[in-house]
Amino acid sequence: MNRISPLRAALFALPLLTIALPAAADSGEDMVEANCKACHDSSVYTRENRRVKDIAGLQKQVRRCEQSLGLTWFDEDVDAVVNYLNVNYYKF
DSSP: OOOOOHHHHHHHHHHHHHHHOHHHHSOHHHHHHHTGGGTOOTHHHHOTTOSOOSHHHHHHHHHHHHHHTTOOOOHHHHHHHHHHHIIIIIOO
């Protein structure tokens, strides 16, 4: 019986992992461009009476939008979007 060495198994599996996790590789900016701007432009982040008041509220709003759009983001994806929005617009 031929056995596959652990090294060969790992080399075979590595490309499969990169196929299975494409969303986690996207940057926050790419995700905002591809998803968030389908519903609104950046003025929602900069308006005077914006609803989001802190980083926890921003995280909650990003999750709400994710669910509204029927997306299935990883926690890392949400964190990337929150970070992008905070650095570029909210500045908490």
